[in-house]
Amino acid sequence: MAWRIVIAGGGFGGLYAVRTLERILPAQSARITLVNDTNFMTYAPLLPGAGAGSLEPRHVVVPLRGELGHTDLRLGRVLRGSPDELCIHVRTLEGHQETLQYDHLLVALGSVSRTLPIPGLREHGIGFKTLAEAIGLRNHVIRTLEMAETLEDPARRAEYLSYVFVGGGYAGVEGLAELQDFAADAIERYPRCRTQGMRWILVEARDRIMGETPPDLSAFTQRELRGRGIDIRLNTTLDEVTASTVRLSDGDTIPTRTCCWTAGVKPHPVAAELGLPLDRGGRIQVDSYLQVDGHPHVWAIGDAAAVPDPAKDFKAPTPPTAQHAIRQGKLAAKNIAASISGGRRKPFRYKTKGVVVDLGRRKAVADTMGIKWSGTIAWLIARTYHLAMMPGGNGRRMRLLVDWNIELLFGRDFSELGQIGGRTSLSDELEEQSAGGTGDDGAPAQADRDGALH
Numbered sequence: 001m002a003w004r005i006v007i008a009g010g011g012f013g014g015l016y017a018v019r020t021l022e023r024i025l026p027a028q029s030a031r032i033t034l035v036n037d038t039n040f041m042t043y044a045p046l047l048p049g050a051g052a053g054s055l056e057p058r059h060v061v062v063p064l065r066g067e068l069g070h071t072d073l074r075l076g077r078v079l080r081g082s083p084d085e086l087c088i089h090v091r092t093l094e095g096h097q098e099t100l101q102y103d104h105l106l107v108a109l110g111s112v113s114r115t116l117p118i119p120g121l122r123e124h125g126i127g128f129k130t131l132a133e134a135i136g137l138r139n140h141v142i143r144t145l146e147m148a149e150t151l152e153d154p155a156r157r158a159e160y161l162s163y164v165f166v167g168g169g170y171a172g173v174e175g176l177a178e179l180q181d182f183a184a185d186a187i188e189r190y191p192r193c194r195t196q197g198m199r200w201i202l203v204e205a206r207d208r209i210m211g212e213t214p215p216d217l218s219a220f221t222q223r224e225l226r227g228r229g230i231d232i233r234l235n236t237t238l239d240e241v242t243a244s245t246v247r248l249s250d251g252d253t254i255p256t257r258t259c260c261w262t263a264g265v266k267p268h269p270v271a272a273e274l275g276l277p278l279d280r281g282g283r284i285q286v287d288s289y290l291q292v293d294g295h296p297h298v299w300a301i302g303d304a305a306a307v308p309d310p311a312k313d314f315k316a317p318t319p320p321t322a323q324h325a326i327r328q329g330k331l332a333a334k335n336i337a338a339s340i341s342g343g344r345r346k347p348f349r350y351k352t353k354g355v356v357v358d359l360g361r362r363k364a365v366a367d368t369m370g371i372k373w374s375g376t377i378a379w380l381i382a383r384t385y386h387l388a389m390m391p392g393g394n395g396r397r398m399r400l401l402v403d404w405n406i407e408l409l410f411g412r413d414f415s416e417l418g419q420i421g422g423r424t425s426l427s428d429e430l431e432e433q434s435a436g437g438t439g440d441d442g443a444p445a446q447a448d449r450d451g452a453l454h
């Protein structure tokens with residue numbers, strides 16, 4: 001009889017778990033099923049590069065089917081679980097519900113943006129967690145430039161040329177730094193905007209940005225960003241967002257059309273629908289072997305799990321990083337195989353080896369096993385690290401290299417391609433033509449269509 005192993009989530013943790021399982025368990029002894037809501041995994045650390053236009057969107061994702069051997073990939077959305085009956089319920093691509101029985105389940109559903117009940121945030125805040133959001137933000141920045149260029153009133157123009165990022169963790173800092181670099185290049189093509197200039201503001205509740213990194217790296221980053229004219233507001237929080245303003249706790253109200261929310265993540269909400277024990281932060285409670293408390297057939301890893309962190313004497317969960325998710329994925333696979341074959345499981349012992357934060361403009365900061373780097377050398381370390389870590393073999397690495405070199409040699413592309421990708425019917429096209437909007441009539445029409453700049 002083949003063991004039925006179901007992996008829920010094909011991101012960093014899930015993909016590495018599947019690859020390890022395929023390597024250590026013969027196909028005839030285990031039937032592995034991977035359930036994911038897209039047919040690719042997103043290499044999230046490169047989202048800022050995709051958002052800043054230095055990387056093609058398709059090059060920061062890895063098609064799952066190219067990575068799998070004998071695993072069955074089910075495209076669908078995990079809805080809930082019944083651990084006592086050893087099954088999960090999935091909505092398939094076609095829209096019907098399916099029940100998947102398992103002998104072992106590994107939950108690797110990741111996280112979503114953690115929002116707070118701040119007035120206007122849900123309606124007007126922009127996320128930076130998914131590929132769609134990163135590309136949407138890039139398109140939005142170009143549209144703000146196009147819109148500002150058409151406006152006569154400098155005060156109204158200022159609304160479109162002010163960009164507020166809330167949350168100064170490393171993901172927020174990378175997103176802001178790369179996007180500001182991109183906008184600083186783009187603005188050269190917009191004479192009115194260039195004359196007026198832009199405002200970039202980073203709002204952080206704590207007394208320093210990138211609290212996850214050593215203080216000297218955080219201080220270097222702060223100096224570097226301030227040197228570029230970025231206004232960093234420490235010990236400050238967001239009080240309210242409207243369509244055209246952001247109000248901060250320091251009393252300032254900033255006219256802006258862009259409020260990007262990068263203030264942390266929380267476990268995927270489906271984690272709470274699986275019938276498993278959760279910690280106070282909503283993460284699935286597991287032991288050091290990655291096994292869910294009270295459920296010997298269920299395992300959990302990555303951003304969705306509260307894995308006791310050896311670096312913090314097992315008193316707090318591991319941080320939500322790809323580094324941890326990858327190691328947990330590999331270990332969970334080995335422990336599942338050990339449980340099946342009666343072998344010995346091993347506890348999670350990995351401690352963070354370092355961090356790299358790309359700041360655009362050929363600069364970065366890095367901490368590699370306690371050695372700190374900044375500037376161009378750190379930038380080279382960051383790019384080499386991502387090249388080495390990118391799954392998918394040399395083909396995917398070459399795509400990154402080519403994109404990066406094209407950017408270095410020929411600069412970036414500033415077309416706003418927000419309208420592509422959706423499925424439009426011929427009747428939509430005809431309707432648009434009869435309404436006089438051929439799609440060639442400039443940015444305001446595009447903005448109207450997307451409804452993002454009102």
Ligand SMILES: Cc1cc2nc3c(=O)[nH]c(=O)nc-3n(C[C@H](O)[C@H](O)[C@H](O)COP(=O)(O)OP(=O)(O)OC[C@H]3O[C@@H](n4cnc5c(N)ncnc54)[C@H](O)[C@@H]3O)c2cc1C
Nearest residue numbers: 009011012013037044045078110302303320321322323325
């Ligand atoms: C902008 C940004 C930059 C980052 N930079 C770094 C970095 O430099 N270094 C680093 O170590 N970490 C970085 N991270 C964090 C890192 O990406 C995460 O910690 C990591 O992806 C967590 O892995 P995971 O397997 O838990 O979840 P994920 O990789 O998010 O995978 C979860 C998977 O589950 C799927 N899924 C979700 N819900 C469902 C459902 N209901 N049904 C089916 N499938 C579902 C998702 O599509 C996804 O494929 C960054 C994150 C962001 C957003």
